[in-house]
Amino acid sequence: MRRLAILALLAWAGLSHPALAPASAVGLPSEMLRDPAQEERARSIGRELRCLVCQNQSIEDSEADLARDLRRIVRERIAAGESDRAVLDYVHDRYGDFVLLRPPFSLATALLWGMPVLALGGGGLALLLLRRRQGARPEPAPLTPEERARLAALEDDPAR
Amino acid sequence: MPMTSRRMLMLAPLGLAVAGGAGFYAMLRGMGTGSYDPRGVPSVLVGRAPPPFVLPPVEAAGLPGFAAAELGGLPAPMLVNFWASWCVPCIIEHPQLMRLAREGVAVWGVNYKDKPQDAAQFLTRHGNPFQRLGADRPGRVAIDWGVYGVPETYLLDRKGIVRWRWPGPVTPEVLEQDIRPLLRRHA
Missing domain, CATH: 1.10.8.640 (Cytochrome C biogenesis protein)
Incomplete structure:
Protein backbone atom coordinates (compact mmCIF):
# COMPACT_ATOMS: atom_id res chain seq x y z
CA MET A 1 0.00 0.00 0.00
CA LEU A 100 14.93 12.92 -7.89
CA LEU A 101 12.28 15.00 -9.64
CA ARG A 102 12.54 12.53 -12.51
CA PRO A 103 12.50 9.15 -10.75
CA PRO A 104 14.44 6.32 -12.46
CA PHE A 105 12.60 3.43 -14.12
CA SER A 106 12.36 0.51 -11.69
CA LEU A 107 9.82 -2.06 -10.55
CA ALA A 108 8.42 0.47 -8.10
CA THR A 109 8.06 3.22 -10.70
CA ALA A 110 7.03 1.01 -13.64
CA LEU A 111 3.36 1.89 -13.19
CA LEU A 112 4.20 5.57 -13.09
CA TRP A 113 6.22 5.54 -16.30
CA GLY A 114 3.95 3.00 -17.99
CA MET A 115 0.77 4.99 -17.34
CA PRO A 116 0.75 6.99 -20.62
CA VAL A 117 1.27 3.80 -22.65
CA LEU A 118 -1.37 2.02 -20.59
CA ALA A 119 -3.89 4.82 -21.00
CA LEU A 120 -3.27 5.11 -24.74
CA GLY A 121 -3.37 1.34 -25.24
CA GLY A 122 -6.55 1.01 -23.20
CA GLY A 123 -8.24 3.81 -25.12
CA GLY A 124 -7.14 2.35 -28.44
CA LEU A 125 -8.44 -1.07 -27.49
CA ALA A 126 -11.80 0.37 -26.45
CA LEU A 127 -12.05 2.22 -29.78
CA LEU A 128 -11.16 -0.90 -31.74
CA LEU A 129 -13.78 -2.99 -29.93
CA LEU A 130 -16.40 -0.33 -30.47
CA ARG A 131 -15.70 -0.12 -34.21
CA ARG A 132 -15.68 -3.87 -34.61
CA ARG A 133 -19.04 -4.11 -32.92
CA GLN A 134 -20.53 -1.48 -35.23
CA GLY A 135 -18.93 -3.06 -38.30
CA ALA A 136 -20.28 -6.55 -37.64
CA ARG A 137 -23.94 -6.26 -38.75
CA PRO A 138 -26.00 -9.38 -38.01
CA GLU A 139 -26.48 -11.81 -40.98
CA PRO A 140 -30.03 -11.42 -42.38
CA ALA A 141 -32.25 -14.42 -41.64
CA PRO A 142 -32.74 -16.87 -44.57
CA LEU A 143 -35.90 -16.36 -46.60
CA THR A 144 -38.96 -18.27 -45.53
CA PRO A 145 -40.70 -20.55 -48.15
CA GLU A 146 -43.51 -17.94 -48.58
CA GLU A 147 -41.02 -15.18 -49.26
CA ARG A 148 -39.16 -17.37 -51.67
CA ALA A 149 -42.37 -18.20 -53.52
CA ARG A 150 -43.25 -14.52 -53.72
CA LEU A 151 -39.80 -13.66 -54.98
CA ALA A 152 -40.04 -16.35 -57.65
CA ALA A 153 -43.45 -15.02 -58.72
CA LEU A 154 -42.06 -11.48 -58.98
CA GLU A 155 -39.13 -12.66 -61.04
CA ASP A 156 -41.43 -14.63 -63.36
CA ASP A 157 -43.67 -11.66 -64.10
CA PRO A 158 -41.92 -8.36 -63.67
CA ALA A 159 -44.89 -6.47 -65.18
CA ARG A 160 -47.17 -7.32 -62.28
CA MET B 1 -20.50 -9.71 -28.87
CA PRO B 2 -21.99 -12.05 -26.27
CA MET B 3 -24.07 -10.40 -23.57
CA THR B 4 -21.88 -11.54 -20.64
CA SER B 5 -18.62 -9.95 -21.80
CA ARG B 6 -20.49 -6.77 -22.73
CA ARG B 7 -21.91 -6.53 -19.25
CA MET B 8 -18.44 -7.16 -17.81
CA LEU B 9 -17.10 -4.30 -19.91
CA MET B 10 -19.78 -2.03 -18.50
CA LEU B 11 -18.83 -3.06 -14.97
CA ALA B 12 -15.13 -2.36 -15.53
CA PRO B 13 -15.31 1.40 -14.79
CA LEU B 14 -17.26 0.64 -11.62
CA GLY B 15 -14.63 -1.88 -10.56
CA LEU B 16 -11.89 0.63 -11.27
CA ALA B 17 -13.67 3.28 -9.20
CA VAL B 18 -14.14 0.84 -6.31
CA ALA B 19 -10.45 -0.14 -6.40
CA GLY B 20 -9.41 3.52 -6.51
CA GLY B 21 -11.74 4.35 -3.65
CA ALA B 22 -10.36 1.52 -1.55
CA GLY B 23 -6.80 2.70 -2.26
CA PHE B 24 -7.53 6.28 -1.28
CA TYR B 25 -9.40 5.15 1.81
CA ALA B 26 -6.38 3.10 2.92
CA MET B 27 -4.10 6.11 2.31
CA LEU B 28 -6.34 8.40 4.37
CA ARG B 29 -6.58 5.86 7.15
CA GLY B 30 -2.81 5.45 7.17
CA MET B 31 -2.43 9.21 7.40
CA GLY B 32 -4.81 9.20 10.36
CA THR B 33 -2.96 6.51 12.26
CA GLY B 34 0.46 7.78 11.24
CA SER B 35 1.49 4.61 9.40
CA TYR B 36 1.54 6.47 6.09
CA ASP B 37 2.95 9.94 5.51
CA PRO B 38 2.75 11.23 1.92
CA ARG B 39 5.42 13.83 2.67
CA GLY B 40 7.65 11.30 4.39
CA VAL B 41 10.92 10.60 2.65
CA PRO B 42 11.74 6.89 2.98
CA SER B 43 15.21 6.41 4.47
CA VAL B 44 17.75 4.62 2.32
CA LEU B 45 19.78 3.91 5.45
CA VAL B 46 17.40 1.24 6.81
CA GLY B 47 19.17 -2.10 6.57
CA ARG B 48 22.58 -0.47 6.24
CA ALA B 49 25.28 0.80 8.59
CA PRO B 50 25.57 4.59 8.81
CA PRO B 51 28.27 6.18 6.63
CA PRO B 52 31.62 6.93 8.29
CA PHE B 53 31.86 10.13 10.35
CA VAL B 54 33.53 11.62 13.41
CA LEU B 55 31.54 14.08 15.50
CA PRO B 56 33.29 16.36 17.98
CA PRO B 57 31.67 16.88 21.39
CA VAL B 58 29.41 19.87 22.03
CA GLU B 59 31.51 22.26 24.08
CA ALA B 60 30.01 23.02 27.48
CA ALA B 61 27.71 19.99 27.38
CA GLY B 62 30.29 17.79 29.10
CA LEU B 63 29.48 14.73 27.01
CA PRO B 64 31.81 12.81 24.72
CA GLY B 65 31.24 13.01 20.97
CA PHE B 66 31.28 9.87 18.84
CA ALA B 67 32.29 8.28 15.57
CA ALA B 68 30.60 5.80 13.23
CA ALA B 69 32.92 3.02 14.41
CA GLU B 70 31.50 3.30 17.92
CA LEU B 71 27.94 2.59 16.83
CA GLY B 72 26.96 -1.00 17.34
CA GLY B 73 28.86 -3.43 19.50
CA LEU B 74 26.56 -2.37 22.34
CA PRO B 75 24.75 -4.98 24.46
CA ALA B 76 21.35 -3.72 23.28
CA PRO B 77 19.81 -1.75 20.41
CA MET B 78 20.27 2.00 20.62
CA LEU B 79 18.79 5.25 19.36
CA VAL B 80 20.53 8.06 17.52
CA ASN B 81 18.59 11.31 17.71
CA PHE B 82 19.21 14.39 15.54
CA TRP B 83 18.02 17.52 17.35
CA ALA B 84 18.63 21.23 17.91
CA SER B 85 17.79 23.69 20.64
CA TRP B 86 16.00 25.91 18.10
CA CYS B 87 13.70 23.06 17.04
CA VAL B 88 10.24 23.21 18.60
CA PRO B 89 9.18 19.57 17.97
CA CYS B 90 12.39 18.58 19.79
CA ILE B 91 10.88 19.98 22.99
CA ILE B 92 7.75 17.88 22.38
CA GLU B 93 9.71 14.65 22.03
CA HIS B 94 12.16 15.33 24.85
CA PRO B 95 10.13 13.71 27.68
CA GLN B 96 10.00 10.47 25.65
CA LEU B 97 13.77 10.46 25.19
CA MET B 98 14.21 11.14 28.91
CA ARG B 99 11.94 8.21 29.69
CA LEU B 100 13.90 5.84 27.45
CA ALA B 101 17.18 7.02 28.96
CA ARG B 102 15.86 6.43 32.49
CA GLU B 103 14.90 2.91 31.44
CA GLY B 104 18.49 2.30 30.38
CA VAL B 105 18.18 2.61 26.59
CA ALA B 106 21.30 4.10 25.03
CA VAL B 107 20.32 7.37 23.34
CA TRP B 108 23.08 9.16 21.45
CA GLY B 109 22.47 12.66 20.23
CA VAL B 110 23.59 14.61 17.18
CA ASN B 111 23.25 18.31 17.79
CA TYR B 112 22.35 19.77 14.38
CA LYS B 113 23.42 23.31 13.34
CA ASP B 114 23.31 24.62 16.87
CA LYS B 115 25.31 26.94 19.08
CA PRO B 116 27.07 24.92 21.79
CA GLN B 117 25.91 27.19 24.61
CA ASP B 118 22.28 27.00 23.39
CA ALA B 119 22.48 23.21 23.24
CA ALA B 120 23.96 22.99 26.74
CA GLN B 121 21.29 25.35 28.06
CA PHE B 122 18.54 23.23 26.47
CA LEU B 123 19.87 20.13 28.25
CA THR B 124 20.15 21.95 31.58
CA ARG B 125 16.57 23.15 31.30
CA HIS B 126 14.89 20.00 29.94
CA GLY B 127 17.25 17.30 31.21
CA ASN B 128 19.86 15.25 29.39
CA PRO B 129 18.84 11.92 27.86
CA PHE B 130 22.10 11.47 25.93
CA GLN B 131 25.06 9.24 26.78
CA ARG B 132 27.03 10.73 23.92
CA LEU B 133 26.50 13.98 22.09
CA GLY B 134 28.16 14.91 18.82
CA ALA B 135 28.11 18.36 17.28
CA ASP B 136 27.19 18.64 13.59
CA ARG B 137 27.42 22.38 13.08
CA PRO B 138 27.83 22.28 9.27
CA GLY B 139 25.02 19.71 9.01
CA ARG B 140 27.05 17.50 6.68
CA VAL B 141 26.86 14.33 8.78
CA ALA B 142 23.08 14.77 8.84
CA ILE B 143 23.04 14.93 5.03
CA ASP B 144 25.17 11.76 4.90
CA TRP B 145 22.48 10.06 6.99
CA GLY B 146 19.73 11.39 4.73
CA VAL B 147 18.29 13.61 7.45
CA TYR B 148 15.90 16.20 6.00
CA GLY B 149 14.76 17.93 9.16
CA VAL B 150 15.05 17.79 12.92
CA PRO B 151 14.11 15.90 14.94
CA GLU B 152 14.88 12.57 13.35
CA THR B 153 15.43 9.36 15.27
CA TYR B 154 17.20 6.18 14.14
CA LEU B 155 17.12 2.81 15.82
CA LEU B 156 20.25 0.72 15.41
CA ASP B 157 20.53 -2.95 16.26
CA ARG B 158 23.42 -4.44 18.25
CA LYS B 159 25.53 -4.76 15.13
CA GLY B 160 25.06 -1.08 14.36
CA ILE B 161 22.70 -1.61 11.41
CA VAL B 162 19.91 0.96 11.08
CA ARG B 163 16.58 -0.82 11.54
CA TRP B 164 14.14 2.07 11.73
CA ARG B 165 14.00 5.78 11.12
CA TRP B 166 11.39 8.24 12.39
CA PRO B 167 11.23 11.75 10.93
CA GLY B 168 9.50 14.11 13.32
CA PRO B 169 8.99 14.09 17.06
CA VAL B 170 8.88 10.85 19.05
CA THR B 171 5.43 11.10 20.60
CA PRO B 172 4.24 8.80 23.40
CA GLU B 173 2.37 6.81 20.69
CA VAL B 174 5.52 6.37 18.60
CA LEU B 175 7.36 5.29 21.73
CA GLU B 176 4.79 2.61 22.61
CA GLN B 177 3.78 1.44 19.13
CA ASP B 178 7.10 1.57 17.31
CA ILE B 179 10.14 1.93 19.53
CA ARG B 180 9.25 -0.54 22.29
CA PRO B 181 8.40 -3.43 19.94
CA LEU B 182 11.58 -2.72 17.95
CA LEU B 183 13.72 -2.66 21.11
CA ARG B 184 12.26 -6.04 22.04
CA ARG B 185 12.71 -7.50 18.58
CA HIS B 186 16.36 -6.47 18.32
CA ALA B 187 17.24 -7.11 21.97
Missing part, protein backbone atom coordinates in the same frame (compact mmCIF):
# COMPACT_ATOMS: atom_id res chain seq x y z
CA ARG A 2 2.76 2.33 1.00
CA ARG A 3 4.57 1.69 -2.25
CA LEU A 4 1.42 2.44 -4.20
CA ALA A 5 0.94 5.65 -2.29
CA ILE A 6 4.50 6.70 -3.04
CA LEU A 7 3.83 5.94 -6.68
CA ALA A 8 0.75 8.11 -6.65
CA LEU A 9 2.80 10.87 -5.11
CA LEU A 10 5.55 10.43 -7.67
CA ALA A 11 2.95 10.58 -10.41
CA TRP A 12 1.69 13.81 -8.97
CA ALA A 13 5.23 15.14 -8.69
CA GLY A 14 5.87 14.13 -12.29
CA LEU A 15 3.30 16.69 -13.42
CA SER A 16 5.51 19.47 -12.18
CA HIS A 17 8.32 18.91 -14.62
CA PRO A 18 11.53 20.63 -13.60
CA ALA A 19 11.70 22.52 -16.87
CA LEU A 20 8.37 24.19 -16.14
CA ALA A 21 9.56 25.55 -12.80
CA PRO A 22 9.93 29.31 -12.57
CA ALA A 23 13.36 30.87 -12.96
CA SER A 24 15.70 30.33 -10.04
CA ALA A 25 14.49 32.26 -7.02
CA VAL A 26 17.82 31.82 -5.34
CA GLY A 27 21.32 32.32 -6.65
CA LEU A 28 23.23 34.77 -4.55
CA PRO A 29 26.53 35.64 -6.19
CA SER A 30 28.29 34.31 -3.08
CA GLU A 31 27.04 30.80 -3.66
CA MET A 32 27.63 30.68 -7.40
CA LEU A 33 30.61 29.09 -9.08
CA ARG A 34 33.10 31.40 -10.81
CA ASP A 35 33.11 29.42 -14.04
CA PRO A 36 29.80 30.12 -15.84
CA ALA A 37 29.87 26.72 -17.57
CA GLN A 38 30.27 24.94 -14.23
CA GLU A 39 27.56 27.10 -12.68
CA GLU A 40 25.23 26.19 -15.54
CA ARG A 41 25.93 22.49 -14.93
CA ALA A 42 25.29 22.96 -11.21
CA ARG A 43 21.95 24.60 -11.97
CA SER A 44 20.80 21.90 -14.32
CA ILE A 45 21.70 19.27 -11.72
CA GLY A 46 19.97 21.29 -9.01
CA ARG A 47 16.80 21.47 -11.09
CA GLU A 48 16.68 17.65 -11.09
CA LEU A 49 16.78 17.47 -7.29
CA ARG A 50 13.76 17.86 -5.08
CA CYS A 51 13.92 20.09 -2.03
CA LEU A 52 12.92 17.64 0.69
CA VAL A 53 11.59 20.37 2.95
CA CYS A 54 9.18 22.08 0.53
CA GLN A 55 8.92 19.02 -1.75
CA ASN A 56 7.31 20.71 -4.75
CA GLN A 57 10.33 22.82 -5.56
CA SER A 58 13.76 21.91 -6.81
CA ILE A 59 16.73 22.78 -4.66
CA GLU A 60 17.53 25.55 -7.15
CA ASP A 61 14.20 27.24 -6.41
CA SER A 62 13.99 26.70 -2.69
CA GLU A 63 14.94 29.02 0.13
CA ALA A 64 15.07 26.15 2.63
CA ASP A 65 18.24 25.65 4.62
CA LEU A 66 18.68 22.07 3.49
CA ALA A 67 18.25 23.11 -0.15
CA ARG A 68 21.02 25.67 0.26
CA ASP A 69 23.29 23.02 1.78
CA LEU A 70 22.56 20.68 -1.12
CA ARG A 71 23.20 23.45 -3.65
CA ARG A 72 26.54 24.02 -1.99
CA ILE A 73 27.37 20.31 -2.08
CA VAL A 74 26.50 20.12 -5.79
CA ARG A 75 28.83 23.05 -6.50
CA GLU A 76 31.64 21.71 -4.35
CA ARG A 77 31.58 18.40 -6.15
CA ILE A 78 31.45 20.00 -9.58
CA ALA A 79 34.38 22.24 -8.66
CA ALA A 80 36.22 19.09 -7.56
CA GLY A 81 35.82 17.77 -11.10
CA GLU A 82 33.06 15.20 -10.66
CA SER A 83 30.74 14.28 -13.52
CA ASP A 84 27.06 15.28 -13.46
CA ARG A 85 26.14 11.62 -13.00
CA ALA A 86 28.43 11.28 -9.97
CA VAL A 87 27.00 14.39 -8.33
CA LEU A 88 23.43 13.19 -8.83
CA ASP A 89 24.38 9.75 -7.50
CA TYR A 90 25.92 11.34 -4.40
CA VAL A 91 22.60 12.92 -3.44
CA HIS A 92 20.56 9.93 -4.63
CA ASP A 93 22.63 7.61 -2.39
CA ARG A 94 21.60 9.62 0.64
CA TYR A 95 17.98 10.52 -0.03
CA GLY A 96 16.79 7.78 -2.39
CA ASP A 97 14.45 8.05 -5.38
CA PHE A 98 12.35 10.64 -3.58
CA VAL A 99 14.98 13.32 -4.11
